[in-house]
Amino acid sequence: MSLRKDLQELREAEVISADTEAQIRQYYRRKSDASGNRLFVVFGILGAILVGLGIILIIAHNWDVFPRSVKTIFAFLPLLVGQGIGVFTLLKRNNRTAWREGGAVSLFFAIGGSISLVSQIYNIPGNLSSFLFTWMLLALPLVYLLRSSVTSLLYIIGSTYYAVQMSYWSYITPPAYLYWLLLLLIVPYYYRLHRANPDSNYTYFHDLLLPLSVIICLGTVANGYGILLFVAYISLLERCCLLPRCLQYLFLFTSLGYTCP
Template identity: 45%
Template sequence: MSLIDELKELQTAGIITSETAENIEAYYQNRNPPKTNRVLTAFGILGALLVGSGIILIIAHNWDQLSRGTQTTLAFIPLILGQLICGYSLFTNNRNTVLKEGGTTFLVFAIGSCIALVSQIYHHHGNLTSFLFTWALLSLPLIYVMRSSIAAILFIIGITAFGVQYRHWEYLGISNHYWYWILFTTVVPYYIYQLKTYRNNNYISFLNWSVCISVVISLMIDTHDINELMFVTFFTLFGLMYQIGEMKYFKPYSIISNAYHVISVIGSIIILFILSFDDIIWNDLRGDNINTIYSAKEFIPIVLLTALTLVVFVYQNRKKSFSDIGVFPLLFILFIPTFFLGYYSAISTLLINLFIFVLGVYHIIKGGQTVRLWEINYGLLMIAVLIYCRFFDTDISFVYKGIIFVLGGLGFFLTNYFILKKKQTHE
């Protein structure tokens, strides 16, 4: 007997109410979503995109031969069709994910095509920024009305593209990047709701990646006053992402699925290696006046991100011992004073190199204790890259560099050999 039949039997017997039966059914559907539905949903979304693209190509081939009225009618047909599909899924309480996500995807692109076609038909001259802004605003209600994660992902992609065009925002009467953050906050309530309700859903993983990548790109194209300060801004952002990735909502995810962990670790390591070279920014930094940072546009984001990161760090680690916290989160606290120390002394470069070395040793030790080969190799790779960077950065004979490379390769081989042997012994 299936779960639905058992729930009906219990409901008929008066043991549970209809509301309880619906809640139990929804719980098991969210906890164990059918694999076939995921495949069908993916093909449904792909099918909606292909059908929409095919219709556009067919119409485009004969577009110039059509009258203005016919062109306008054809521009609105996909929009009406998409609304009918979504309306049927919504008002009939249809739980078919394929129909809901596929119809919503079709409608999102129908909105964009309708805006573009009407503008072209009636010669309404605009730019890419205004088009993306209008498209995003009109697509926003679909996220909450249809409760569609695909619509949320497409919305985030759209506002990110809109943010990249921020230099053309004169038509909005402003010359800054705040509109991206205003649009981004509109999708945050839906994102939080999905995390709490459907954390095991595959769409959440894609939504996590979309949010992380969008925020990083947006920060990259923001206005710069003092470019060097962006290292602090990004490192603090990665520190915040790392702490978010440690929250209970993301702990069950695998390493690849936890976008906050992956992006924070990769991003922070890249920044550390860039700053490990003394002649990249440190020489210029020591020639600047530290008082100029207070008037820089990057100063406010740094203060806000630092405060938020510290609050999340204290909240996440309030019940942990020092050994349980690990080395990596502590680097985000030590990085800011180390960076500003670079205005006065060359010791900052040495400290950055020391951070990388300590982090590599930490992962080697931790990987050896847990017999995780990938973590050992990750730590070895960090130390090896650090050594190679320093040898390319210094005037040393190629013979000695070659010997170091050979020794580094042997170190990788021997470490993996002994760890595999230890793992086989435990098994």
């Protein structure tokens, strides 16, 4: 039998009161609404990504036949559309998670697309590291204005890629000190998210992605101090509860034996 008939039968049998029945119905109604909202958020984000990628593919297929003025319009058009969606969301749909996440994600990719297209149209010199840094810096306000956790995760991924590209994959490997600035700028949002929704999936993914990003990028500051990375990684993994105590001591003794003559 359905829940409605079960509750009615229990109430008629005086097993539960009418107030208890109403509370049970309200609980399952809220649970159903929350599940539907999460699904709507997921489809909103996927829809924004797929629509953006589809537009990019259509324009890219005919890119060579367009004059420079038309190319410039196409370069800024996704950015303007994304900003329009963002303004509409702030004014009319600020309490809708799906609108905030979908609008922020579409604008996030529009920023990167506009930067790359303008650079290609006007032959502006640059490299991938500077492009990623500029992209992440311009996309950071979206995280706070639209309170978008998905954009925050994309920001952390982009910042990590910037540090890896800057210090690991370049012929000359300078330390990616600006990565730590980018990471520091997202900490207030992570703190607020952790205080407001400590058990949400967004918080879980931030708890997983932030330490992973630091673990990947900690080696970018190892120029001339590679031996100290033993202690740094041990401390970091211990803090993240990822390294058993016996392995911590083993790695520590190994590093001390390596540093001592």
